[in-house]
Amino acid sequence: MTKPQTDDLRWKLFETMLLMRRFEESVSRLNEQKHFTGHYHLYIGEEATGSAAMACLEPRDTITTTHRNHGHVIARGADPGAALAEILGRAGGLNGGRGGTIHLCDPALGFLSTSGIVGGSISMGSGGAFARKMKKDGSIHMAFFGDSALEEGVAFEALNIAALWKLPCVFLCENNSAEAWAPGSGGYTTLVHAAHDLRAIPAALGIPTTRVDGVDVDACHAAIMEGVARCRAGEGPVFIEAMTKRWAGSAPLWPELSTGVTDLRMATGEASTTGEHHAWFEHDDPVLRLARTLLAGAPANKARVFDMDARVRARMAEAEAFAIASPSPAAATLLDHVFA
Amino acid sequence: MSEHMSIAQALIAAIADAMAEDPMVCLLGSPLGLGPQRMLMNGLREAHPDRVLDPPTCEAGNAALGVGAAMGGARPFVDLSTGSFSFLAFSQIVNEAAVAHYMSNGKVRVPVTYHTLEGVRGGGAPQHSQNVHALFWNASGLEMLAPATPADMYGLARSAIASDNPTFIMGHAKLLGLEGPVPERKAVPIGKADIKRRGRDVTIVAIHLMVHPALAAAEALAKEGIDVEVVDPRTLAPLDEATILSSVAKTGRLVVVDEAPLQGSIASGIAGMVAERGFHSLKAPIQRVARPDAPVAFAAGLEALLVPTAETIAAAVKRTLSTS
Incomplete structure (x- = not known):
């Protein structure tokens, strides 16, 4: 059941989602401009899940995430300039340029580690939850991972441990493979699993599961809040599968901004949504969907939506300038931090 | 206490x-x-x-x-x-x-x-x-x-x-x-080797279980007038290279013992480190005593042939003395 959300919460989530979206558009632009090279992953299309999830957590909670981490780190409050600088491999980056796009990590915000190894986040998630349980303070852990993580054996091991010891872990699967092209069709790597319903795997271990529309931020917030409350009450782990829509730009191996820079006028009817990406613009883009919800029957909200976007874009312009101006890490630091 | x-x-x-x-x-x-x-x-x-x-x-x-x-x-x-x-x-x-x-x-x-x-x-x-x-x-x-x-x-x-x-x-x-x-319940610092036996003629560097046959070899060789120093790195990473190099600088001869297969073993790594950084101290080729590059057989007689012993270590010490 989707619980009605307050407008205050919707506006807060909308601002977060806009920042996540504009951040990824910056990343794409900086890549096109050759400010960084190498493989990277964008969070476009999953903003509803990540923003809702972060809104359900408290500062004392901990998080593990994956190669598709940008949205999580930004939604939790990391400085966009430092995050962009990290993606560019600069000294001013969140991690001094040592981690890059796949490993954005800010422990001050509760991120334990950001693993680019499929299954890494879910497997360390049980450990994070174990530490929370030892603290005995009602804090919990949230592990973000994609559907393919459940192909890894270690994911099953971690779920088993969490179930046996009733660890306070929200296992949040952001499933973006529902409509993905398989590699055989020239598409991106996608789910290869004998289980038709991934919920069956945690369910076999007695972990309560739920599936939610990952594009609907109200639904995501309600489902994740319920899971978080259960964990916080000491009832053990939960598994939430958020069904997100595969963004067209994620279809090729190297992401491309195939749907263009998000035009919020599509939500007001002032810009056309026709063409190849019509379904995305009309139904599947979580940012446009929430904008329509906020604007429905409230024309006065239009100025607020566009003002908010202008502020977010100004913030990202500053972040881009900071990242580009940040120097490369000094050669003398090469061997720093091998050991603590 | x-x-x-x-x-x-x-x-x-x-x-x-x-x-x-x-x-x-x-x-x-x-x-x-x-x-x-x-x-x-x-x-x-x-x-x-x-x-x-x-x-x-x-x-x-x-x-x-x-x-x-x-x-x-x-x-x-x-x-x-x-x-x-x-x-x-x-x-x-x-x-x-x-x-x-x-x-x-x-x-x-x-x-x-x-x-x-x-x-x-x-x-x-x-x-x-x-x-x-x-x-x-x-x-x-x-x-x-x-x-x-x-x-x-x-x-x-x-x-x-x-x-x-x-x-x-x-x-x-x-x-x-x-x-x-x-002797006392106290932490041993990471990264610090221990000289388990002091000697002048040959340095043996041996790790964990191998420290014991190395000490036995040293005792046996002492009866023949060969004075062996046994260095136990205790920490493999980070390795206390200074203690090993300083012992080799004194003795000029090195035997490295490891139970692991020879290829890529600690014995090979330490031998390489000393060959590079302690070359001018060496009076004889370094000897590596390790397991042959083969899996460990079940049969007791075969298993025993694979692992370094006090005898094979002592023989390696003698090789460092005979080649000078």
Whole structure:
């Protein structure tokens, strides 16, 4: 059941989602401009899940995430300039340029580690939850991972441990493979699993599961809040599968901004949504969907939506300038931090 | 007050003392295997039922549990049982625990301790006899300890649990029952070698179980007038290169002993380090005594042929003297 959300919460989530979206558009632009090279992953299309999830957590909670981490780190409050600088491999980056796009990590915000190894986040998630349980303070852990993580054996091991010891872990699967092209069709790597319903795997271990529309931020917030409350009450782990829509730009191996820079006028009817990406613009883009919800029957909200976007874009312009101006890490630091 | 303990007792004493001092220390798994020493665990289980847990049979999951718990503020001691089983946890140790501090620019700390009982145990056949330390030695960011005596086990286990780095204690299946004095319950610093026997003529560097046949070889050679120095690195990573080089500078002759297969072994690594940095001290070619590059046979007669002994070590010492 989707619980009605307050407008205050919707506006807060909308601002977060806009920042996540504009951040990824910056990343794409900086890549096109050759400010960084190498493989990277964008969070476009999953903003509803990540923003809702972060809104359900408290500062004392901990998080593990994956190669598709940008949205999580930004939604939790990391400085966009430092995050962009990290993606560019600069000294001013969140991690001094040592981690890059796949490993954005800010422990001050509760991120334990950001693993680019499929299954890494879910497997360390049980450990994070174990530490929370030892603290005995009602804090919990949230592990973000994609559907393919459940192909890894270690994911099953971690779920088993969490179930046996009733660890306070929200296992949040952001499933973006529902409509993905398989590699055989020239598409991106996608789910290869004998289980038709991934919920069956945690369910076999007695972990309560739920599936939610990952594009609907109200639904995501309600489902994740319920899971978080259960964990916080000491009832053990939960598994939430958020069904997100595969963004067209994620279809090729190297992401491309195939749907263009998000035009919020599509939500007001002032810009056309026709063409190849019509379904995305009309139904599947979580940012446009929430904008329509906020604007429905409230024309006065239009100025607020566009003002908010202008502020977010100004913030990202500053972040881009900071990242580009940040120097490369000094050669003398090469061997720093091998050991603590 | 000096105590007399087995290595198994020293390890349990170190964990018990660390748990008493810090409520975030926990023990995941039993580090004493399935032999009679496992009963030493009973006191710990009774004292800390919330912090001494038996995880399922899933080495990768348990290793990852330790990584996440350590990042989250705990100080887990994770036992991976028989050395060979740690291969199942290779990714979590080498590619999660060991790299997290570096790739976060020093923001993430991973104070996890791993322990395993590795090596040729007697009848283990290929799959339960692996020496795994050489493979993990190549993992940057991982501290690795190889205690050979009860005092070193107590002191290094305390340092491992207190360390903010991921640390792997390489126990040896044949060492658990070895007894000796623990003069005081005090940490042994990581990265510091110990000269187990002083001598002038030849340096033997030997690690964990191999320290004991090396000492036996030294005693036998002493009767022939050959004065051997035995250096026990105790910490394999980071290696105390200075102590090894200083001993070789004194003796001019080096034998390196490791139970692991020769290729890529600690023996090979130390030989290479000394060949490069101590070349002008050397009066004879370095001798490496290690297992042939072959799996460990089950048959007792064949197994015995694979591992270094006091006799093969003594023969290597003599080779360094005859080639000068």
